[in-house]
Amino acid sequence: MSADSGVYAYSAVLMGSPILLKLFDDNAALAAQVFRLIRHYENILTVNRAESEVMAINHAAGQAAVSVSREVFDLIQCAHQVSLLPQSLFNFTIGPLVKRWKIGFQGRSVPPQRELERLMALTDPRQVALDPASRSVFLRQPGMEIDLGAIAKGYIADVVRSFLRQQGVERALINLGGNVQTLGAPPHAAGWSVGLKTPFGQADELIGVIEVAGKSVVTSGIYERYFELDGRLYHHILDASSGYPLDNELLSVTVISDRSIDGDIYTTLLYGLGVEKSLAALRDTPHIEAIFVTRDREVICSSTRQFAFHLHDSRYRRVTGSTA
Numbered sequence: 001m002s003a004d005s006g007v008y009a010y011s012a013v014l015m016g017s018p019i020l021l022k023l024f025d026d027n028a029a030l031a032a033q034v035f036r037l038i039r040h041y042e043n044i045l046t047v048n049r050a051e052s053e054v055m056a057i058n059h060a061a062g063q064a065a066v067s068v069s070r071e072v073f074d075l076i077q078c079a080h081q082v083s084l085l086p087q088s089l090f091n092f093t094i095g096p097l098v099k100r101w102k103i104g105f106q107g108r109s110v111p112p113q114r115e116l117e118r119l120m121a122l123t124d125p126r127q128v129a130l131d132p133a134s135r136s137v138f139l140r141q142p143g144m145e146i147d148l149g150a151i152a153k154g155y156i157a158d159v160v161r162s163f164l165r166q167q168g169v170e171r172a173l174i175n176l177g178g179n180v181q182t183l184g185a186p187p188h189a190a191g192w193s194v195g196l197k198t199p200f201g202q203a204d205e206l207i208g209v210i211e212v213a214g215k216s217v218v219t220s221g222i223y224e225r226y227f228e229l230d231g232r233l234y235h236h237i238l239d240a241s242s243g244y245p246l247d248n249e250l251l252s253v254t255v256i257s258d259r260s261i262d263g264d265i266y267t268t269l270l271y272g273l274g275v276e277k278s279l280a281a282l283r284d285t286p287h288i289e290a291i292f293v294t295r296d297r298e299v300i301c302s303s304t305r306q307f308a309f310h311l312h313d314s315r316y317r318r319v320t321g322s323t324a
Helices: 028-045 053-059 070-083 095-101 113-120 152-166 260-282
Strands: 002-004 007-014 017-023 128-131 136-139 172-176 179-183 192-197 206-212 216-221 226-229 232-235 250-257 289-294 298-301 308-311 317-320
Touching (some): 017 028, 028 053, 028 070, 028 152, 053 070, 070 128, 070 260, 095 113, 152 172, 152 216, 152 260, 179 192, 179 260, 192 216, 192 250, 206 216, 206 250, 216 260, 260 289, 298 308
Antiparallel strands (some): 002 007, 192 206, 206 308, 216 250, 226 232, 250 289, 289 298
């Protein structure tokens, strides 16, 4: 725990990421409760250990339906619905491809095309059967694996915010390794300052700063986990329709929204759409706003109703999106 100017910061490493909680009261007991809550959800949702509720489903693929807790079933049902959207990059059955590439987990080779095609056949969300009455999940094909990594942090961040509200906390920030969720704003300030990282820059290098109050900020970028081979970069944002990392004009997408789970969902959906189609789609979703960083070093804000953005890096230029 550290305190600076009346802000008390508590940290831990959970879900393979550094977790930061900022409060305006010295309350180590509350921070410990928050970290236990996060650890609980990590234990039931993870696919990085042999045992969890999600792994029980994966182990039974092609054999039997598995009943899970209400919270896990509801999250799977949400991921299933988003995965079935037309041309959705979001696909919670992408587990076999993620495990084969191992990008960010010592994976530094390109799988053979024939193997990728075999694994792509196991990434069809229509092959997931859900039964709300028994809260059961059945993966129809042996070898299928669901992976909630694209949605779990946002869900947990929202759970933490609800818990803090129940405890009477009016101002706080929780950062789950890139998923930032806020309550209110710091005293004597318009909002919380959240840094937007410079792609492939140093750890403390920022394109700019996003200022929000009571909002979630979620960023996904190709610079987060990647490797380079024969002059080509392979990143962790995989496209189940090709088996390869997505290749478009984007370096990162940041979503500002009320719910962090929406941030998780929309960063993936917008990544798949690209800038032009995303700006068109966001005209009809005023509760979702986005910041796009492109390979041409443009920073494009769809609109700025829910946040303020301050550009710091002169190598990039700000462009106003057509939804503003």
